[in-house]
Amino acid sequence: MRRPPRGKDRREPAAARAAAGDEKVRVSPKARQLATERGVPLDGITGTGPQGSITAEDVLAAAERLSRQWPPEGARENLGRCVPMGKVAKVTARRMLLSKQSIPHFYVTVAVDMTAAKSYRSDFNSRLPNADTDGISLTDLITRACVLALREFPQLNSTVKDEGNLILWDDLNVGIAAATDAGLVVPVVEGADALSLAELAKRTRQVVAAAREGRQISVAPARFTISNMGMYGVDNFLAIINPPEAAILSVSSVKPTVVLAEDGTIQVRDMMNATLSMDHRVGDGVLAARFLSLIRALLEEPAKLG
Numbered sequence: 001m002r003r004p005p006r007g008k009d010r011r012e013p014a015a016a017r018a019a020a021g022d023e024k025v026r027v028s029p030k031a032r033q034l035a036t037e038r039g040v041p042l043d044g045i046t047g048t049g050p051q052g053s054i055t056a057e058d059v060l061a062a063a064e065r066l067s068r069q070w071p072p073e074g075a076r077e078n079l080g081r082c083v084p085m086g087k088v089a090k091v092t093a094r095r096m097l098l099s100k101q102s103i104p105h106f107y108v109t110v111a112v113d114m115t116a117a118k119s120y121r122s123d124f125n126s127r128l129p130n131a132d133t134d135g136i137s138l139t140d141l142i143t144r145a146c147v148l149a150l151r152e153f154p155q156l157n158s159t160v161k162d163e164g165n166l167i168l169w170d171d172l173n174v175g176i177a178a179a180t181d182a183g184l185v186v187p188v189v190e191g192a193d194a195l196s197l198a199e200l201a202k203r204t205r206q207v208v209a210a211a212r213e214g215r216q217i218s219v220a221p222a223r224f225t226i227s228n229m230g231m232y233g234v235d236n237f238l239a240i241i242n243p244p245e246a247a248i249l250s251v252s253s254v255k256p257t258v259v260l261a262e263d264g265t266i267q268v269r270d271m272m273n274a275t276l277s278m279d280h281r282v283g284d285g286v287l288a289a290r291f292l293s294l295i296r297a298l299l300e301e302p303a304k305l306g
Contacts, residue, residue, distance in 0.1 A: 026053035088183035104280040120302035140201040145298040175222030187211040190220040
């Protein structure tokens, strides 16, 4: 049988060469292993090694081509539909990708006894003539605790400028992650450290309500963000830092939990998990632990938040 010229044969896919009666295509052991691990069919790969053999690089290139191919070859068209992302969702996706690619996250979680905080909120609101519209929430207490803690730990109210420098911000603006019909937004409570607890609660209601209407009251950048998913029955989650901030606090649901008290008795307490996601360039786990410990102490003695 007459074979095609060697140069032409070298550039043909393995399947074509086999159909033409060529000898068995050579595949390096590493290439075969990669093909198995990544589910890449060898019969569709053009070998670039000696005598047209398939190399590991050929398999990796084929895997990359397959990952970009949509819809996959041979897929039925009715398996799904393409839905365009909204403007807010696209911005969020872009920023979160940037965050995970450029910020070295680490996470520290503490359990907080919110029993006293719930009682404090109830007592506080009971003294108001219009508690439904003017009252404080647990989120307001958490925000106030974060503001006081940020005063003590200004490293968390910062931005990494470059490899050797931090910017410690003078202003203390807190972002409150809020779900809207358009997607997740982070309205900002500007100058949160200058507000009393009641003022902080009022301002937070204003900026969140405006954001859900598609409006933005403050254009000041957030320096620290709080993401509370307690209303969704979440036990714990790890929030992604909103660049160029240094940290974000994620807050879970408050749930009745059986605990062993310090006096050795078994009690039922209202417990909540709080997780700090922090940029490791700003500080280490000790800093994160001290910051969270202060937040916990303030929430467990809520009279200090007033």
